């Protein structure tokens with residue numbers, strides 16, 4: 001990384017082109033994701049539904065202030081609840097996701113107690129009954145949507161961050177909604193991912209034409225320069241973890257031992273621990289195999305990541 005300067009960013013709606021909006025949330029921390037909206041004449045497409053009801057409401061309000069178009073279609077970029085728990089708050093929208101993302105949404109539901117065990121600070125935000133709404137329309141590899149004369153190309157690039165990751169590309173506007181394939185200035189979290197696949201997905205973005213502005217799933221708006229930094233982060237930790245795996249170290253010892261340089265300044269640097277857990281399954285030849293998620297998350301509290 002050329003610089004350890006971490007920009008500050010706000011919770012706000014950004015108009016990227018006439019009728020194309022990105023919604024970022026400050027900090028980009030655990031379950032604090034970004035979203036998007038593409039307006040047609042009176043119908044629009046939202047990209048991700050966010051997590052706690054107050055977050056989804058704030059996003060919907062910002063969209064209503066900026067555009068007359070109402071959300072009639074909603075894309076889930078992947079199954080994670082910080083992108084899909086808000087689905088239920090779009091009762092009039094048809095929800096679109098990759099086939100495997102839908103399967104996982106249905107299989108996992110909303111494990112509120114497990115989630116609050118990891119992130120107890122959301123207790124107030126999640127009180128009452130919150131139901132999960134599964135996507136209505138799915139696809140395998142590619143889907144094209146049209147809204148107000150604009151073309152949105154949806155492409156499955158998983159398994160990367162998750163099995164069902166989707167990129168949403170507006171080539172004419174040179175805008176890419178990358179979902180959680182991109183975390184900018186926030187440490188990417190790979191506990192359910194496939195890091196080798198993720199590196200390939202990042203490389204694919206770097207090779208794409210007609211991409212100028214990239215809306216990450218977490219963090220501020222960026223460009224391919226930030227994508228390259230995310231890829232380099234994974235390449236560095238893959239190399240460092242592999243060395244320690246070969247030396248017979250445990251995941252926990254490896255994570256304590258690895259120095260990650262300037263990436264230590266990214267938010268939630270302790271995610272190195274679940275990321276190393278994930279890498280070790282990859283080294284054992286089982287890249288999508290189970291990891292001890294509870295242990296990996298619990299261990300983050302005690303990990304002080306080396307620079």
Ligand SMILES: [Zn+2]
Pocket residue numbers: 031033080082083180217218
């Ligand atoms: Zn996310």
